[in-house]
Amino acid sequence: MMRQIFKLFGIAIAISAIVSCQPGGANGKSSSSSKKSAAEKAYVAPGEYDEYYGFLSGGFSGQVYTYGFPSARLLKIIPVFSQDPQSGYGYSEETKPMLQTSYGFIPWDDLHHPDISQTNGELDGRWIFANGNNTPRIARIDLQDFETQEIIEIPNSAGNHNSAFVTENTEYVVAGTRFGVPIPQKDMPIKDYKGNFKASMTFLSVDEDSGEMDIAFQIRLPGYNYDLAHPGRDKSHGWMFFTTYNTEEAHTLLEVNASKFDKDFITAINWKKAEEYVKEGKGTIEKTRYAHNKYDSQTHTATTEWKDEVLVLDPTELPGIVYFVPSAKSPHGVDVDPTGEYIVSNGKLSANLVVHSFSKIKEAVDNEEFVDEAYGIPILDFDNTLAGIVEQPGIGPLHTEFDERGNAYSTFFISSEIVKWDVKTQEVLDRIDVYYSPGHLSIPGGNSRKPDGKYLLSMNKITKDRYLPVGPEMNQPGQLIDISGDKMEMILDFPMIGEPHYASMIHADKIKDKSRKIYRLASENDHPMVVKSGKDVDITRDGKNVHVKMGMIRSHFNPDNIEGIKVGDKVHFHLTNTEQDFDIPHGFAVMGANNSEILVVPGQTKTLTWEPKEPGIYPFYCTDFCSALHQEMQGYIRVSPEDSDIELSWSLNKNIDG
Ligand code: CUA
Numbered sequence: 001m002m003r004q005i006f007k008l009f010g011i012a013i014a015i016s017a018i019v020s021c022q023p024g025g026a027n028g029k030s031s032s033s034s035k036k037s038a039a040e041k042a043y044v045a046p047g048e049y050d051e052y053y054g055f056l057s058g059g060f061s062g063q064v065y066t067y068g069f070p071s072a073r074l075l076k077i078i079p080v081f082s083q084d085p086q087s088g089y090g091y092s093e094e095t096k097p098m099l100q101t102s103y104g105f106i107p108w109d110d111l112h113h114p115d116i117s118q119t120n121g122e123l124d125g126r127w128i129f130a131n132g133n134n135t136p137r138i139a140r141i142d143l144q145d146f147e148t149q150e151i152i153e154i155p156n157s158a159g160n161h162n163s164a165f166v167t168e169n170t171e172y173v174v175a176g177t178r179f180g181v182p183i184p185q186k187d188m189p190i191k192d193y194k195g196n197f198k199a200s201m202t203f204l205s206v207d208e209d210s211g212e213m214d215i216a217f218q219i220r221l222p223g224y225n226y227d228l229a230h231p232g233r234d235k236s237h238g239w240m241f242f243t244t245y246n247t248e249e250a251h252t253l254l255e256v257n258a259s260k261f262d263k264d265f266i267t268a269i270n271w272k273k274a275e276e277y278v279k280e281g282k283g284t285i286e287k288t289r290y291a292h293n294k295y296d297s298q299t300h301t302a303t304t305e306w307k308d309e310v311l312v313l314d315p316t317e318l319p320g321i322v323y324f325v326p327s328a329k330s331p332h333g334v335d336v337d338p339t340g341e342y343i344v345s346n347g348k349l350s351a352n353l354v355v356h357s358f359s360k361i362k363e364a365v366d367n368e369e370f371v372d373e374a375y376g377i378p379i380l381d382f383d384n385t386l387a388g389i390v391e392q393p394g395i396g397p398l399h400t401e402f403d404e405r406g407n408a409y410s411t412f413f414i415s416s417e418i419v420k421w422d423v424k425t426q427e428v429l430d431r432i433d434v435y436y437s438p439g440h441l442s443i444p445g446g447n448s449r450k451p452d453g454k455y456l457l458s459m460n461k462i463t464k465d466r467y468l469p470v471g472p473e474m475n476q477p478g479q480l481i482d483i484s485g486d487k488m489e490m491i492l493d494f495p496m497i498g499e500p501h502y503a504s505m506i507h508a509d510k511i512k513d514k515s516r517k518i519y520r521l522a523s524e525n526d527h528p529m530v531v532k533s534g535k536d537v538d539i540t541r542d543g544k545n546v547h548v549k550m551g552m553i554r555s556h557f558n559p560d561n562i563e564g565i566k567v568g569d570k571v572h573f574h575l576t577n578t579e580q581d582f583d584i585p586h587g588f589a590v591m592g593a594n595n596s597e598i599l600v601v602p603g604q605t606k607t608l609t610w611e612p613k614e615p616g617i618y619p620f621y622c623t624d625f626c627s628a629l630h631q632e633m634q635g636y637i638r639v640s641p642e643d644s645d646i647e648l649s650w651s652l653n654k655n656i657d658g
Contacts, residue, residue, distance in 0.1 A: 059499025088598030180223020403453025587623025
């Protein structure tokens with residue numbers, strides 16, 4: 001080995017002992033930076049606002065959770081990849097197309113890494129991009145509406161884990177593959193994986209004004225496993241870095257068979273170079289099939305567009321796009337400091353943190369200093385790209401974020417701590433115990449040129465004794481740490497929802513004033529079934545399909561009595577909330593509907609479809625406590641046998657003539 005840098009657990013246990021010898025790392029110490037108690041630091045008085053928004057991924061819950069910090073108050077659940085009965089997302093007819101894929105309707109995914117759009121390397125608060133890990137998809141959430149507006153499926157990918165990371169002017173959102181698979185997919189023996197499976201790194205362009213995504217190109221790579229990614233910034237803008245493991249190309253018992261080599265790679269992609277090739281018309285168009293789902297805020301309706309081709313760049317034919325940088329064994333996170341010079345590779349099986357220098361990588365590339373190649377892709381020299389080593393900071397490094405003062409903060413899963421170190425000197429400055437086993441951490445702007453290093457959120461994986469027991473599964477703990485002083489200080493411990501992987505945090509000023517209050521009925525509702533006034537209320541029959549255009553306003557539905565529905569009909573309730581007042585939603589639920597309720601916000605139109613199966617009288621009601629007479633906001637539907645000759649009729653405040 002070139003240096004004594006890749007030490008395993010045996011040696012590292014000594015560090016563990018040192019760590020546990022520091023009593024009260026988390027509790028009982030007051031910060032030198034302030035005389036305020038931890039409780040005062042996290043306290044936001046009733047009626048006051050938090051200073052930051054935090055968007056926490058829900059992991060296997062498939063959603064994004066909006067919290068205010070430092071209070072850790074849950075402000076809103078944003079449904080993304082999972083159906084949400086609270087809002088009706090994925091249940092209403094207008095939003096069902098959002099969850100369409102080439103595998104059919106999928107009401108769930110595993111959402112890992114939300115990333116906020118950037119302008120000039122700073123968070124701009126316009127959109128959040130997030131990945132569906134299981135059935136590869138990228139979503140875009142609009143931060144004016146706090147709603148998912150677009151989901152695009154990623155073809156030729158499997159395990160969309162190293163996603164969704166944005167470049168510093170949101171030129172691209174990057175979606176990397178985790179698994180190597182046959183591309184195109186085919187039936188073949190698993191044992192023939194090595195050399196035959198492939199991987200794709202997908203670059204999605206983002207329209208500057210609308211945010212709309214499109215697959216610009218894919219780069220075809222060897223079928224290693226790829227874990228996480230981060231964009232270069234400032235001096236390294238134009239590059240993207242991916243951690244690469246299982247360079248052994250093992251297909252079974254990876255915990256052993258993918259841990260054999262001394263080192264794995266950081267895959268460095270020069271996307272500006274790739275862009276040049278695309279402009280020159282290089283690359284191959286490959287046939288494939290994927291769904292592109294878009295929600296239109298004007299019609300309040302999502303549509304699915306089917307796409308059937310993708311542009312593929314092969315780096316063995318197009319030199320200068322891809323390089324392999326040997327790095328710490330089995331790396332998890334790869335993180336780029338605010339200057340773009342330092343690239344931290346968090347080798348899970350290494351006792352040290354490896355810091356690469358972008359200038360040195362660039363120099364080695366320019367001078368073609370390659371030590372080898374793999375599948376036609378040049379491999380750089382480890383020593384030639386090294387900025388330094390953080391010697392034995394802890395055990396099991398996973399992720400690193402940065403403040404604006406030249407400090408880095410790394411999570412250590414095995415030794416359950418966060419370690420602060422100096423990016424330039426790689427000297428360890430401070431450490432704090434977290435409970436237990438942190439994965440990602442987040443600092444507002446910590447993945448940008450302009451971090452705002454006041455708080456750090458540690459997202460821990462294991463809870464154990466932190467809260468009152470609630471059966472075999474405990475919610476995972478989030479711990480907020482004040483990092484404004486020399487010493488880190490834990491100020492809050494709160495249970496999170498699902499499994500937060502990454503969280504993207506941003507100063508509230510960048511979002512709060514542009515948040516939508518209502519949809520203006522006059523100008524912001526082009527839904528074909530809208531009810532703008534009582535005149536628009538209508539029920540029409542089209543064979544077995546019955547369309548009900550219904551209005552909702554405090555505290556009644558119009559109409560609230562409906563007759564002439566028959567068994568075998570498909571009833572579409574097109575509901576418009578005609579309120580034009582902020583925060584007055586109405587809900588709608590009908591007995592026996594194989595669906596959820598749907599919530600309609602002021603000025604919006606949404607549709608719930610119901611297929612009644614037996615004759616009878618079916619009540620419906622408003623699900624949201626909208627007014628003092630909310631409980632009176634209800635109605636009846638008469639369902640008659642299939643062969644009945646009862647005419648379709650409806651009313652409000654008068655009898656239907658029978
Ligand atoms: Cu409308 Cu309750």
